[in-house]
Amino acid sequence: MRTLLTEQELNEGVDRLAKEIDSHYGADRPLTLIAVMTGSLVLFADLIRRLSMPQRIGVIQAASYRGGMRSGELTVDAAMLIDVANRNVLLVDDIFDTGKTLDHLTVLIRDLGAKSVKSAVLLHKQREHVVDLRPDFAAFQIPDEFVVGYGLDYLDMYRNLPYLGVLEPAEIQATADQAAS
Numbered sequence: 683m684r685t686l687l688t689e690q691e692l693n694e695g696v697d698r699l700a701k702e703i704d705s706h707y708g709a710d711r712p713l714t715l716i717a718v719m720t721g722s723l724v725l726f727a728d729l730i731r732r733l734s735m736p737q738r739i740g741v742i743q744a745a746s747y748r749g750g751m752r753s754g755e756l757t758v759d760a761a762m763l764i765d766v767a768n769r770n771v772l773l774v775d776d777i778f779d780t781g782k783t784l785d786h787l788t789v790l791i792r793d794l795g796a797k798s799v800k801s802a803v804l805l806h807k808q809r810e811h812v813v814d815l816r817p818d819f820a821a822f823q824i825p826d827e828f829v830v831g832y833g834l835d836y837l838d839m840y841r842n843l844p845y846l847g848v849l850e851p852a853e854i855q856a857t858a859d860q861a862a863s
Contacts, residue, residue: 683847686824692832692846695804695821696725700732702819703772703802709734714769714796718787719743721776724833724841725804729774740764744783756782758790767795776833777805778820781813788815804832805846828854837861 687695707713713735717726719742730737743759771791775784784801791799802819809826824846830836831843837857840847849857 683830683849683853685845686827686829686848687822687832687846689844692804692821692844693728696728697732699802699804699819699821700729703729704734706800706819707735707770710736711770712736712738714738714740714764714766714771716763716766716771716773716787716791717741718773718775718783720841721833721835722774722804725776726774729802738764738769740766742787744787746780746783756786758786760790763794766791768797770798771796771800773799773801775801775803775817777807777829778803778811778817779807779809781811781815784817785813785815805829805834 715726715730715737717723717739730739740763742763744756746756773784773787773791778784788799788801800818803817804821805824806817806820806822807824807826827848828836829846829848830840831846833841835841836849836854839857839861
């Protein structure tokens with residue numbers, strides 16, 4: 683597996699991301715942070731510990747890959763979402779790829795009465811997006827490659843890697859074979 687971002691580079695990127703968010707919101711403005719599960723959990727844990735403002739945290743589950751490498755139909759489970767009415771909300775996601783997930787979730791959170799909705803992502807993939815929305819905060823711009831590690835997966839594997847790697851075709855096949863057995 684080819685390393686795209688090292689553990690140190692990821693830590694530095696999350697530091698920059700937290701400083702940018704802190705600068706935007708300030709240390710005294712309460713913020714409700716919502717992790718888009720499951721890919722953002724590693725980023726989310728690291729990010730919330732670096733932010734200085736009072737925080738409320740929650741999760742929402744959104745999935746569009748479900749075992750493949752291509753984005754499919756988006757499903758959302760908001761059963762564990764905390765109340766966002768009249769709150770400043772920051773959606774935290776792992777990657778901005780097509781943009782459909784964050785676009786859909788932004789509308790959902792606004793419809794639930796949030797005062798403001800912004801988004802932060804670890805990775806903003808450089809490719810054609812299918813929505814007009816762009817993340818408000820992004821730690822890294824990356825090429826259009828299939829990446830794993832630091833919370834991102836392929837067939838529910840590789841989330842635990844402390845770096846961001848690009849899966850090569852042989853690794854993709856080997857992982858698919860292993861998952862099938």
